Amino acid sequence: MRNQTKLLVMATLSVLFIGLYLLYDLNGSFEYALPRRAIKVLAMLITGASIAYATVVFQTITHNKILTPSIMGLDSLYQLLQTVLIFMLGSTHIALVNKQVNFFLSTAVMIVFALLLYQVLFKKGNQPIYFLLLVGIVIGTFFSSISTFMQVLIDPNEFLRIQDRMFASFNNVGTDLVWVALILTGILILWSARSHNYLDVVSLGRDTAVNLGVPYDKIVRKMLIVSAVLIAISTALVGPITFFGLIVANLSYQFMKSYKHNVIITSAILMSFVALIGGQFIVERVFGFSTTLSVIINFLGGIYFIYLLLKESRSK
């Protein structure tokens, strides 16, 4: 099958699933159920696209196919922020109850953190990118440890509130926030789409890329920031779900067998649409909401991750 055909099949599948999700068992409730479902679908499309995009880009600039952007500690920061808010202010405070306030606060904190981290590290000159990742891991672990510490001290009822926020959920997303996130994500992806050709060369390694006239360090920095902001937006919107990106990115490499980022990224985004909307449909209609989608994703993602590790270790 040619790559274009494959992409077309995936696009058709996405549309089918969206239609199925929107219209299944609707019973003519066009005014009530349809808009609510549409918002959920939109939230899933935004999250799926952001995470797929951020992961593919992140893996290219780090030259590593089993990393996810969560290694930079953004997920842990989100968890820490929610924990600190509940710990200091209580779960009824406006910063937690009001979705808008929480969204903008979380996004801002994560973006500021990522920019500060990159600023400090880039200023030190041309550090290898693995140094950056190492710093990310250390800071991420530090954040998780503080969160755990606070969660141990907290009132058990409040702790349940925290746990609620530790898993991504599409079930109560703010309508107006979806539009904000859609615009921000759209602008970011369109803005960086011009660099996709450069990314093809970046994956050949720094020396070859510089030889071919690619402003390597500039592209890497730009793309690191783009992926961090995308992750920040989608995490603030639905909660931490970055593991998911690993699956769609690697499935795309295997499925498309292409080095072209336009192809890989499109495929990863379409796959994430199919997986998220199809998965959410199953969660709602088959399991009757008895579990959340991110639990299933983490379960399947974990199995796939172990498979990837085994495969990589065999090929060396």
Place this chain on the structure above:
Amino acid sequence: MIQVKGLTKFYGKKHVVKEVSTTIQKGKITSFIGPNGAGKSTLLSMVSKLIDADSGEVVVDATSARKMKSNDFAKKVSILKQSNYMNVRLTVRELVGFGRFPYSKGRLTQEDEQFVDQAISYMGLEDLQQDYLDELSGGQRQRAFIAMVIAQDTEYVLLDEPLNNLDMKHSVQIMKILRQLVDDLGKTVVIVLHDINFASVYSDYIVAMKEGAVVREGKTEDIIESAALKEIYDMDIPIQQMNNCRICVYFNSN
């Protein structure tokens, strides 16, 4: 002509290249020789803008390299490093196609395809062009990378130890191709070599480095002689004239 003016590089506190100045003549093969750790590769990386110099300047055809845009520079000077590990799976033809990136930004035109065809046939890779790089032998891979640099069609071609890990046959093959690039296509080739006999037989000029500085430079016949080699390598190396080639017999010298 590439003029290197007072290039300096520190790795931490280690002074690896010490204010090196030299000139690379157009349309010739210039070899950089010298012991391990002399700073040859670092110098080549600075000349080709892979790493920034701490001080000094490189002037390519009367324009300062620093003032050239990276894309314009890539149409003028190309570099091939010793290790070319890649994370993606490419065919030979796809790799060679990347050589046209400075011109076409990834969308190959008819003209680009012609350059790719020429480069592939120049390196004798026609039968392998649809094969994946990770399925090739070391010599074939090296040829594929050189084909990419040829497709890049730069006036100056810089190669960092291109004979590494190659057997005699492939080493000779590659040196002959580099000679042809200079003689037939008028390119300028700069090459870091470890085997001084290859430098002696194939190059026009030799620059000898030691401990981060140039110790000798000049025409090949002025460098390949016992007194100069003694200064460069601290070894007494007798030189034999064979079939018009000066061969250094260093295998059992002190």
